[in-house]
Amino acid sequence: MAKLNTNSNVYTIVYASVMVIIVAFLLAFVASSLKATQDANVARDVKGQILSSVNLRGEADVDAKYAEVITENADGTFTANINGEEKLIVPLKGAGLWGPIWGYISVNKDGETVYGAFFNHEGETAGLGARIVEEWFQTGFNGKKIFKDNEVALGVYKAGKAPSGLSADYVVDAVTGATLTSDGVRNMIQKSIAQYADAIAAFKGGESKSCCGKGQCEMADSCATDSCANCASCDKANCASNEDCASCEKCASEKECGSCCESDNTNK
Amino acid sequence: MSLFSKENGEVFKSPLNLNNPVAVQVLGICSALAVTSQLKPAIVMGLSVTVITAFANVIISLLRKTIPNRIRIIVQLVVVAALVTIVSNILKAYVYDVSVQLSVYVGLIITNCILMGRLEAFAMQNGPWESFLDGVGNGLGYAFVLVVVGFFRELLGFGSILGFQIIPDSFYMENGGLYLNNGMMTMPAMALILVACFIWAHRSINKEK
Numbered sequence: 271m272a273k274l275n276t277n278s279n280v281y282t283i284v285y286a287s288v289m290v291i292i293v294a295f296l297l298a299f300v301a302s303s304l305k306a307t308q309d310a311n312v313a314r315d316v317k318g319q320i321l322s323s324v325n326l327r328g329e330a331d332v333d334a335k336y337a338e339v340i341t342e343n344a345d346g347t348f349t350a351n352i353n354g355e356e357k358l359i360v361p362l363k364g365a366g367l368w369g370p371i372w373g374y375i376s377v378n379k380d381g382e383t384v385y386g387a388f389f390n391h392e393g394e395t396a397g398l399g400a401r402i403v404e405e406w407f408q409t410g411f412n413g414k415k416i417f418k419d420n421e422v423a424l425g426v427y428k429a430g431k432a433p434s435g436l437s438a439d440y441v442v443d444a445v446t447g448a449t450l451t452s453d454g455v456r457n458m459i460q461k462s463i464a465q466y467a468d469a470i471a472a473f474k475g476g477e478s479k480s481c482c483g484k485g486q487c488e489m490a491d492s493c494a495t496d497s498c499a500n501c502a503s504c505d506k507a508n509c510a511s512n513e514d515c516a517s518c519e520k521c522a523s524e525k526e527c528g529s530c531c532e533s534d535n536t537n538k
Numbered sequence: 539m540s541l542f543s544k545e546n547g548e549v550f551k552s553p554l555n556l557n558n559p560v561a562v563q564v565l566g567i568c569s570a571l572a573v574t575s576q577l578k579p580a581i582v583m584g585l586s587v588t589v590i591t592a593f594a595n596v597i598i599s600l601l602r603k604t605i606p607n608r609i610r611i612i613v614q615l616v617v618v619a620a621l622v623t624i625v626s627n628i629l630k631a632y633v634y635d636v637s638v639q640l641s642v643y644v645g646l647i648i649t650n651c652i653l654m655g656r657l658e659a660f661a662m663q664n665g666p667w668e669s670f671l672d673g674v675g676n677g678l679g680y681a682f683v684l685v686v687v688g689f690f691r692e693l694l695g696f697g698s699i700l701g702f703q704i705i706p707d708s709f710y711m712e713n714g715g716l717y718l719n720n721g722m723m724t725m726p727a728m729a730l731i732l733v734a735c736f737i738w739a740h741r742s743i744n745k746e747k
Binding site: 286 | 641
């Protein structure tokens with residue numbers, strides 16, 4: 271066989287064309303034949319992310335748990351039912367240093383306290399910005415407060431860099447070495463939550479049903495009822511051991527807890 | 539020529555030490571900066587590059603007699619990019635967790651100079667088996683440097699190894715101790731300084747050779 275002249279123009283052009291066509295066909299074939307499986311994985315991953323935002327991480331059967339716990343709302347938010355308590359999950363979208371970041375944050379029935387949070391990213395720096403997906407960072411949001419004077423005050427700040435006068439209830443520590451990603455998380459939280467402020471207000475139901483400010487009592491109209499099992503009843507004896515109820519001592523004369531806490535709230 | 543002849547052993551072993559791609563050829567420095575702030579991404583990246591270099595080497599070696607000289611770099615690039623894209627698609631369909639972990643590195647693998655360097659310098663002249671050994675050897679040589687740098691950056695920068703806290707909490711300033719994590723270590727610049735230290739140590743040890 272005569273040796274091909276691999277340096278001729280015709281050979282070069284034909285070689286390049288054939289190679290490109292083969293590679294294009296191969297990639298298209300692989301991508302389209304695997305698309306269904308990939309989409310299923312992505313959908314399951316999103317469900318897992320939403321579950322993570324209500325502190326259900328690493329569930330074995332994500333689909334089943336999701337169907338059990340989460341209800342999707344028309345406005346893009348989700349309602350989660352955790353042991354009989356409702357949480358509102360708000361989706362977050364923003365920009366990190368290199369690309370998009372997103373997440374979900376769940377709010378207690380009081381429309382104020384963060385129940386859990388989840389963040390993810392597309393291409394933040396490994397070991398620095400990418401650490402926002404790690405559990406220790408996300409659990410740092412649990413129990414933080416969102417609104418201050420009807421503005422979203424919750425934010426991620428470097429130690430000592432939080433605006434003065436902002437109490438620790440609103441501040442989450444930033445990730446070391448990832449200032450720009452942390453700033454992105456803060457902007458994302460503040461903008462996205464502001465967009466859903468109405469949904470959160472509606473979820474809250476207008477009036478405060480909270481008893482003594484304790485999460486367990488959110489659902490109870492009055493703390494004296496049995497539904498307040500965790501808070502028992504809010505008469506003074508029980509409240510004494512409960513830091514949030516300590517101020518109930520002011521109401522020592524009142525046996526009825528509901529009114530006690532309500533008057534306490536108005537004092538604040 | 540046997541599969542495990544002395545020459546082939548040399549092809550495999552020399553990039554691990556005397557001809558290390560990072561320490562001697564000074565290739566792949568950019569990705570060494572990006573992924574070594576902690577040990578785990580460094581290991582994942584090292585293994586990914588090893589696998590891709592080995593298989594890209596084999597493919598180019600099989601095609602080497604047909605590749606037109608003037609467009610050989612483009613052919614190499616297409617092979618690498620196609621290989622990486624296909625692998626990442628398969629991972630995404632069947633081992634989703636791994637693919638999420640690797641997503642950041644896919645782009646970095648394609649642009650890794652070690653890959654192109656080995657394809658151009660070795661696979662274009664040698665048979666598939668030698669090229670495979672060369673790819674694995676260079677990948678592991680690269681992974682070794684990444685692991686060393688990642689180990690020190692994570693230990694000194696975060697006080698942990700693979701995410702496990704090594705330096706006791708009570709040593710830290712905020713808990714009344716005298717120790718503070720070195721924030722410099724989390725910065726990319728320290729990776730260069732550590733690579734330089736590695737090269738220094740490497741040259742001192744191998745002075746006579």
